[in-house]
Amino acid sequence: MSETKPLPESVLISESRLQDRIRELGAQIFTDYENQELVLLGVLRGSVLFFADLARAIFRAQLADQGREVALRFEFVQLVSYHDNTKPSAVQLIHGGSDYLKQRHVLVVEDIVDTGQTLKFLHEHLQTLDPKTVKVCTLLDRPFQRQVSVAIDYTGFEIPDAFVVGYGLDHAQRYRNLPYIAVLEST
Ligand code: 5GP
Numbered sequence: 492m493s494e495t496k497p498l499p500e501s502v503l504i505s506e507s508r509l510q511d512r513i514r515e516l517g518a519q520i521f522t523d524y525e526n527q528e529l530v531l532l533g534v535l536r537g538s539v540l541f542f543a544d545l546a547r548a549i550f551r552a553q554l555a556d557q558g559r560e561v562a563l564r565f566e567f568v569q570l571v572s573y574h575d576n577t578k579p580s581a582v583q584l585i586h587g588g589s590d591y592l593k594q595r596h597v598l599v600v601e602d603i604v605d606t607g608q609t610l611k612f613l614h615e616h617l618q619t620l621d622p623k624t625v626k627v628c629t630l631l632d633r634p635f636q637r638q639v640s641v642a643i644d645y646t647g648f649e650i651p652d653a654f655v656v657g658y659g660l661d662h663a664q665r666y667r668n669l670p671y672i673a674v675l676e677s678t
Pocket residue numbers: 537572580601602603604605606607608609610653654655656660661662
């Protein structure tokens with residue numbers, strides 16, 4: 492067992508703010524896709540908590556609106572990106588999703604958009620799977636280091652220029668299970 496480190500102290504987005512905003516996003520997505528089938532495409536690993544809460548928020552919007560539905564299917568891709576100060580980050584595909592995306596409405600569920608390189612790479616990959624439509628929902632948008640322009644259809648929060656952890660986001664694989672978003676304090 493490695494040495495125990497203190498939890499990051501500075502909460503940026505509390506659990507209740509996260510859940511309130513995700514409820515709003517779920518209602519908006521439900522309205523936009525009502526009576527259609529939608530493939531929620533989670534980007535592993537950072538989006539898992541957001542993905543799970545968003546999927547339930549879409550269902551809760553349906554409960555409040557009897558008679559209409561959005562039929563959800565879950566799919567996942569896994570990407571890794573290597574950040575280096577001397578060159579733009581290189582993105583690599585670990586798991587590329589399934590053929591099921593062909594001619595389906597796809598909503599990419601991301602944890603955070605930073606440089607935009609991951610999303611650009613994913614967009615190009617998804618085109619090879621021939622989806623009907625592709626939209627993007629990101630919990631966090633940090634636009635300060637953007638290198639490529641990317642279209643984001645649903646955003647939870649725009650955040651300041653600081654490295655964040657929690658609610659799926661890690662630092663060296665730690666902190667993913669915090670129920671809130673925190674700024675990682677340098678120790
Ligand atoms: P991009 O390709 O847009 O630069 O970065 C996207 C990926 O980098 C995210 O999906 C996430 O995995 C990682 N990332 C970017 N910024 C942060 C951050 O502040 N905290 C953490 N934990 N991961 C980040």
